[in-house]
Amino acid sequence: MRILLEKFTKKFGNLTVIDEMDLEVRDGEMLALLGGSGCGKSTTLFAICGIHKVNSGRIMFGDRDVTNITSQERNVGVVFQSFALYPHMTVEDNIGFPLKIRKESKAEIRRKVDEIAEMMHIEPFLKRRPGELSGGQQQRVALARALIRRPDVLLLDEPLANLDATLRLEMRSEIRRIQQETGITAILVTHDQVEAMSMCDRIAIMDAGKIVQICPPREMYTNPVSDYVAGFLGSPPIAFLSGQIQDGNFVEPSTGTKMPVTAAIATSHAGREVRVGIRPEYFQPDGATKIKGVVSFIEAQGRETLYDVTLPDGNILRSIQGAHSPVNIGDEVEWGVNTEHMLVFDQDGRRI
Amino acid sequence: MGNSRHLGLFLLIPAGIFVFLFFLMPVVLTGIFAFTNMSTATGIKGGAYMITESSMLSMTGEYGEDVLAERLLQKVYTIDEAGLAAALESGGDAAAIKELKTRFLGEVFDNRRDVERAIKALNARPSSTRAIKLISANFERSVVNVRFETEEELLFAISDFGISLTEIQIEAVQKVAYTGWYFTTQNFKTMISLPDTKKTMINTLFYVFTTLILFNVGFALVLSISTHYMGTGTAGFFRSIWLLPRITPPVLYVLMWKWLAWDSGFLAVILEPLGFAPRNWLLDTPANAWTFIILINGIVGASMGMLIFSSAIKAIPDSLFHASEVDGASRMQQIWHIILPQLRWPILFITSYQTLSLLTSFEYILLATNGGPGGATEVWALATYLKALSNYGGALQYGYGAALSLVLVVIGITLSLIYLKVFNFANMTSKPKIE
Amino acid sequence: MGGNFRKWPMVLFLSVLTAPLILMYIYLFVDTVTNTPPGTMIPNEFTLEHWRFLTEIIPGRPSIWLATWNTFVFASVTTLVVLVVSSAAGYSLSRLQLPARSFFLGGIMVLHAFPTVTLLIAIFLILQMLGLYNTLSVLFW
Known part of the structure; x- marks a missing residue:
């Protein structure tokens, strides 16, 4: 089901957390709300499921205006960060709770619980209590409870934050599998760009209560609208350098290195201060535009190695290399920037 | 190590003296007095010899x-x-x-x-x-x-x-x-043979359990759950109001009720136009007297449950409430399926703790009805007090009073020990962190 | 709380239950500043005569300030004693590895659960035997 937020505004007291936000989630799509803490992503999610009242604006589920109706009537499934399983009920009762509340027959509840337990691979645990389950199993139970009454929307609030690294990887694909199997419209709230990029069809990246950019993950990575978006996506993160546009080049002030920019930028920003963003994969020993610096940090990540190269003025460029270069910390290197993929931002952080 | 042991024991001595003076000695002496015929007539020191x-x-x-x-x-x-x-x-x-x-x-x-x-x-x-x-x-x-x-x-x-x-x-x-006191088991024989004893016992059971269920647990739940669904300020206001009776001096608090109930009081004035003759509602019939006794004690007692239950509800993670609302639970369903199951231990705790305090409380009854009308509201603790420390004739039966109170002491110690067992005492006494 | 349940029904419900109690407390106060005759609920004149014990000594009664002083002395001495005794015991029980520690703690729990009112008679008799009944020093016990 399509979800639409129109001029949605949320205030806590005098503090406006979200100001006139518009957002559309397409039917059957999984959308990530990505942002740092306090950016308003959870507030948005809580407004969609009705826990927070909206100060102004509208929320539509399909053609239904749900702005002023309660959570109980919205038919949404929510997986909370802490899973919020009822500790005094068995797994079976937890999953069946939404149905029991609607006074469905015992046999019917049983059938549906068994069905969804099979899908979630949690049949052996039905008689246990949440306290006796591992984090991953609790996660599956929470997901089963959210999905059992076939909600119009599935909302996931940092669902992987409480899991350890291996489980996180497993549940990432598991949640995606289930979302695709059921074809449900889903919204994932997360601060982890890897989760957002790997699980979702589209990402809406938020900053200070506003959606900065909304598009598919790949596009957002290659074509960010601002330095904030560019900095948020990518691991290891993008490196920024400041300098001037002169004669069709970006001039790095400490080394005087000239990096060619597009003709459009060269004319529009001639002589002006800009920032450029260079991703680690585009700063390589065989890159075209060489720049000198000192290796200040080496981190072996197994398949790849990450190098920090400090320029004379203290700015750092990062490089990630598949083959291990024979350098040590303190060595001076001259590696090249692949300037085609260089991202240029104006002084306000906007992409140009 | 040995040093800290000695220091520890030394530091315990003052507390030990207090415990001895105010607990051990009175308990033992209650036991001793219960087997004597001490009264005003015999005196409490040794007696003399007199032909009378x-x-x-x-x-x-x-x-x-x-x-x-x-x-x-x-x-x-x-x-x-x-x-x-x-x-x-x-x-x-x-x-x-x-x-x-x-x-x-x-x-x-x-x-x-x-x-x-x-x-x-x-x-x-x-x-x-x-x-x-x-x-x-x-x-x-x-x-x-x-x-x-x-x-x-x-x-x-x-x-x-x-x-x-x-x-x-x-x-x-x-x-x-011999005019002094001597040891006898007569107190217990009297206690068993008197029909008053049985009546007092029934009164006590009725009073304790009715007050406990209706107010100390029931009304406390009503207060804590209803304030849970309010804003913090409003909830605080109502909780403070319901805490007032506990901190009001008993004399003043009971006076307030008497003002409500006596024959020219609020109830009488309000009910007169409706055809009820003015009367002392507090004392006119046993049923009315009980109603007031239970209200008076219950409202004081409910505040403790209210505090305990409120903090227990506060300890329930918000996400459980959110989850149940999203799952479709109405307010009543939320109370029944989420709040009450989480309050199981607090309810058990209040039930057991308040059973004891109700069993031994008599000051409000003493002030309100003094056991009346006609002994209808006389409970065990009050009977003990009246027999031993406040008899109209001036003849105070210390020995008999002590025997009555020994029954309470035994019940009290037994129940305390059971509670400790139930509430898993081992958990509360984990080893100290530092030497 | 979120916005799924309206607050006013609960506020209304509890207001109705609380009203009598508030009314009683209000009248308790009103009665101290009026001379309302029995049988009527409407306060008549405002008077401070019931509060005059604060400023003058009423014949045949002890001064209110003496009573206040007694209360103060009683409260502070009790507090001081309890503070010293219980912090010493508390420290040794919680921080030091004592023999029979759990026995002591168990004892404290029993003491706490046990209603001391039942010992009233014994304490009263002890006081009488010691001849301390009706003396000031006994309060410090």
């Missing part, structure tokens, strides 16, 4: 020594040195007294008339009847109503009085003449 009308009644009743009893109660008139001296002292005719001494010293008369007749027969006979009576009064000798500190003194006085006692009689006199 009532002790001679039991002499007759218990030992069948009615002749001896009669003799001991008798007054005789002996002309002795002491009497003569006293007569002179009180201003009797000196010549008559001197003659009396020479003629009758050592003589014993059975009654006063004989003495006076003898005085009249004297040569130096006093002129008026009044003067004769003045002299004769000094020779009255009796063991009745004289306080003897030891039984030897008593027995000596009796033999001096001219009565010789057999072994059996000596024993009987010792028993009945």
Whole structure:
């Protein structure tokens, strides 16, 4: 089901957390709300499921205006960060709770619980209590409870934050599998760009209560609208350098290195201060535009190695290399920037 | 290590003294007093020996020594040195007294008339009847109503009085003449035989469980759950209001209820136009009295449950409420399926803790109805207090009161121990963090 | 709380239950500043005569300030004693490895659960035996 937020505004007291936000989630799509803490992503999610009242604006589920109706009537499934399983009920009762509340027959509840337990691979645990389950199993139970009454929307609030690294990887694909199997419209709230990029069809990246950019993950990575978006996506993160546009080049002030920019930028920003963003994969020993610096940090990540190269003025460029270069910390290197993929931002952080 | 041990024990000493003075000693003494016949009449220190009308009644009743009893109660008139001296002292005719001494010293008369007749027969006979009576009064000798500190003194006085006692009689006199307390199991026999005991017991059970269920747990749940669904400020306001009765001095608090209930009080004024004659609603029928007793105690008692339950509800993660709302639960369903199951332990705790405090509380009942009307609202603790420390006649039965209170002490200690077991004491006493 | 349940029904419900109690407390106060005759609920005149014990000594009654002083002395001495005794015991029980520690703690829990009112009679009799009944020093016990 399509979800639409129109001029949605949320205030806590005098503090406006979200100001006139518009957002559309397409039917059957999984959308990530990505942002740092306090950016308003959870507030948005809580407004969609009705826990927070909206100060102004509208929320539509399909053609239904749900702005002023309660959570109980919205038919949404929510997986909370802490899973919020009822500790005094068995797994079976937890999953069946939404149905029991609607006074469905015992046999019917049983059938549906068994069905969804099979899908979630949690049949052996039905008689246990949440306290006796591992984090991953609790996660599956929470997901089963959210999905059992076939909600119009599935909302996931940092669902992987409480899991350890291996489980996180497993549940990432598991949640995606289930979302695709059921074809449900889903919204994932997360601060982890890897989760957002790997699980979702589209990402809406938020900053200070506003959606900065909304598009598919790949596009957002290659074509960010601002330095904030560019900095948020990518691991290891993008490196920024400041300098001037002169004669069709970006001039790095400490080394005087000239990096060619597009003709459009060269004319529009001639002589002006800009920032450029260079991703680690585009700063390589065989890159075209060489720049000198000192290796200040080496981190072996197994398949790849990450190098920090400090320029004379203290700015750092990062490089990630598949083959291990024979350098040590303190060595001076001259590696090249692949300037085609260089991202240029104006002084306000906007992409140009 | 050894050092800290000694230090620890040393630091415990003051607390130990307090525990001993205020707990161990009273418990033991309650047990001891319960097996005595202590009362205002016997005093609480050791007693003395006295021949009285009532002790001679039991002499007759218990030992069948009615002749001896009669003799001991008798007054005789002996002309002795002491009497003569006293007569002179009180201003009797000196010549008559001197003659009396020479003629009758050592003589014993059975009654006063004989003495006076003898005085009249004297040569130096006093002129008026009044003067004769003045002299004769000094020779009255009796063991009745004289306080003897030891039984030897008593027995000596009796033999001096001219009565010789057999072994059996000596024993009987010792028993009945003793005015102090002694050990007996009579208190418990009385307790079992009196119909009042059973009634008080039933009253107590009714009072404890009705108040507990309706107010200390029931109303406390109503208060804590309803304030949970309010804003913080409003909730705080209502909680403070309902906490007031607990911090109001009992006298003032009960006065407030009396103001509500008495025959020119609020209820009477309000109900009069509706056709109810003004009356003291607090005391007119047992049912009304109970209603007020339960309200008065319940409202004070509910505040503790309210605090405990409120903080327990606060401890439930918000996400559980959110989850249940999203799952479709209405307010009643949320209360029933989420809040109440989470309050299981607090409810059990309040139930057990408050059972004990209700069982032993009597101050509000004392102030409100004093057990009335006609003992209808007399509970065990109140009965104990009334018997031992506040009886209308002024005859306080310490021993019987202690026996009644021993029953409460035993129940109290037993229940406390059970609670500790139930609430898993081992968890509360984990090892200390540092040495 | 979120916005799924309205607050006013609960506020209304509890207001109705609380009203009598508030009314009683209000009248308790009103009665101290009026001379309302029995049988009527409308306060008549405002008077401070019931509060005059604060400023003058009423014949035949002890001064209120003496009573206040007594209360103050009683409260502070009790607090001081309890503070010293219980912090010493508390420290040794919680921080030091004592023999029979759990026995002591168990004892404290029993003491706490146990209603001391039941010991009233014994304490009263002890006081009488010691001749301390009706004396000031006994309060410090």
